[in-house]
Amino acid sequence: MTRKPESDYDVVVAGGGAGGVGAALGAACAGAKVLLVEKYGFLGGAATNAQVLAYCGFFQQGPNPIKAVGGAADLVLDELRRLGLNCDPYRSPTTMNWIILLEPEAVKLALDRVLEANGVDVLLHTRVAAATRTADRIESVTLAGMDGRTRVTAEAFVDGTGDANLSLVAGVPCRIGNAEGQLQAISSPIRIGGRDMSKPIDRAAIKAAFAKYNADGRWPSARDDGGIYTEVPNTGEMWWMMFDHPLPDLSSASFTKAERAARDAAHDYVALLRKEVPGFENAYLVQTGPQIGIRESRHPAARYELTGADLATGRQRDDGVAKAAWPMEDHSVAGKPKYTSIGGDGWASIPLDALRAKGLDNLFYAGRTIGADPLAYASIRVMGTAFATGDAAGQAAAQAV
Ligand SMILES: Cc1cc2nc3c(=O)[nH]c(=O)nc-3n(C[C@H](O)[C@H](O)[C@H](O)COP(=O)(O)OP(=O)(O)OC[C@H]3O[C@@H](n4cnc5c(N)ncnc54)[C@H](O)[C@@H]3O)c2cc1C
Known part of the structure; x- marks a missing residue:
């Protein structure tokens, strides 16, 4: 490992x-x-900024x-266990898939601790706002933070922004959504807090309440199944996903409209539970956000695009650096995933080239920015896989120095 003496970091x-933490x-x-x-x-990321709690x-x-993911992700799970979170696999009664249930404050603290313990410098409240580059390399990024703008040089860079914001400012061509520009919902x-925990959640009563609400309520839900819910570990709170919306484009105006609608709907939906569903008489809204959950935005050009066929056949390759094991969960139609x-042995290889930018030698992708066609993307975007692609991207970036 040799860093040029004038570079501030080996890897930014x-x-x-999950992708960025895995990479770091x-x-x-x-x-x-x-x-x-x-x-x-x-x-x-989404686990703490959009209440994605599994x-x-x-x-x-x-x-x-x-198990399909280890390495850096295991460091995170060990830290979560030290904070009292049970990280054993839990089988979702709705989808029958294996997940790990999360509590957001434990996730925040565990990630602070694990990065500090492994010597990673962290800057919060700081956005990657610009990049300087030559024909085939990024040389530096401009950070916009509380102390204004600063320039940081490094030998290699990883885009773990989910929305490909580093790739965008570095001039990498990006596809928005699928081939037709359609984004997942x-x-x-x-x-939700204040529920009577002695009563099981009555899905039939929730469905009946929404059947009435959807006829003349202000924010009809696209779901007719009562939504997906679990218990937030160690809190007695209910986690509930009932509000889905198609996203027409990536404009700030569309996001503003969606954020306002989601907040308004959250209040309406909790009031409906209070009125109509046994056990929710004293329920209250604990939290929305901080932001709405974005399933898909930009896809920066990669050297290889993983395909739905790769995953459906469980294709295994010698140049694989991570495993995709989550079923392809497509949300093209809001509320109807x-x-x-995944075929073969139940997992498919993600090759290193899917984590490498096309045309830039020192830019790597982690998490949902990696190269994938729309069907493969519906699998690789999940957080377990994001830790794995991040881990591999970070190792490759370190080796590229
Ligand atoms: C509603 C919903 C439900 C989902 N359900 C699940 C689920 O149950 N389980 C699961 O595993 N996955 C689920 N997913 C998918 C998953 O949450 C994401 O695909 C995953 O979080 C991707 O990880 P990531 O690290 O690539 O991106 P993100 O989690 O989006 O993290 C990107 C990070 O980059 C930061 N960032 C962005 N731009 C900049 C910038 N310019 N400078 C500095 N920082 C920046 C963001 O603030 C964020 O912290 C769901 C997604 C949604 C929207």
């Missing part, structure tokens, strides 16, 4: 979600000097949970 990672840990464990930059005041992709489908999971299983 943009974004502190992967690079640091490979001996690199690493900076991770995150625009919010906490790490975790890690999917850690295990293969099937009657028994077979956005959703707004919420947390469609699942396609």
Whole structure:
């Protein structure tokens, strides 16, 4: 490992979600000097900024949970266990897939601790705002933070921003959504407190309440199944995803409209539960957001695009650096997810080239920015897989120095 004396870091990672954290840990464990930059005041990505409170992709489908992700992700799970979270596989009664249930405050603290313990420098409240590059390399990024704008140089960079914000400012061509520009639906999971825990949640009563509400309520739900719900570990709160919306484009105007609608709907939906569903008489809304859940945005050009066929056949390759094991969960139609299983042995290889930018030698992708066609994307975007692609991207970035 040789860093040019004039470079500030070996590896700069943009974004502190599962992909970015995996990348920072992967690079640091490979001996690199690493900076991770995150625009919010906490790490975790969608798990902490959009209430996505289950890690999917850690295990293969099937009657028994077979682990598909380890490495950096295990450091995170160990830290979560130390904070009292049970990270054992939990079988979702709705989808029958294996997940790990999360509590957002534990995730924030665990990620702070694990990055500090592994020597990663972290800047919160800081956004990667610009990049300078030559024909085939990024040379530096401009960070916009509380102390204004600063320029940071590094030998390699990882885009773990989910929305490909580093790739965008570095001039990498990006596809928006699928070939027709259609984006997967956005959703707004919420947390609810005050439920009578002695009564089981009555899905039939929720469905009946919404059948009435949808006829003349202000925010009819696209779901007719009562939504997806679980219990937030160690809190007694209910986690509930009932509000899904198609997203027409990536404009700030569309996001503003969606954020306002989701917030308004959350209040309406909780009031409906209070009125109509036994056990919810004293229920209250604990939290929406901080932001709405974005399933899909930009896809930066990669050297290889993983395909739905790769996953459907469980294709295994010698150049594989991570495993995709979560079924392809497509949300093209709001509120009506469609699942396609992974074939073969229940997992498919993600090759290194899917984590490498086309045309830039020192830019790597982590998490949902990696190269994937629309069907494969519906699998690889989940957080367990994002840790794995992040870990591999971080290691590759460290080796590229
Ligand atoms: C409603 C919904 C439900 C889902 N359900 C599940 C589920 O149950 N389980 C599961 O595993 N997955 C689920 N997913 C998918 C999963 O949450 C995401 O695909 C996953 O979080 C991707 O991880 P990531 O690290 O690539 O991106 P993200 O989690 O989006 O993290 C990106 C990070 O980069 C930061 N960032 C962005 N731009 C910049 C910038 N310019 N500078 C600095 N920082 C920046 C962001 O603030 C964020 O922290 C769901 C997604 C949604 C929307």
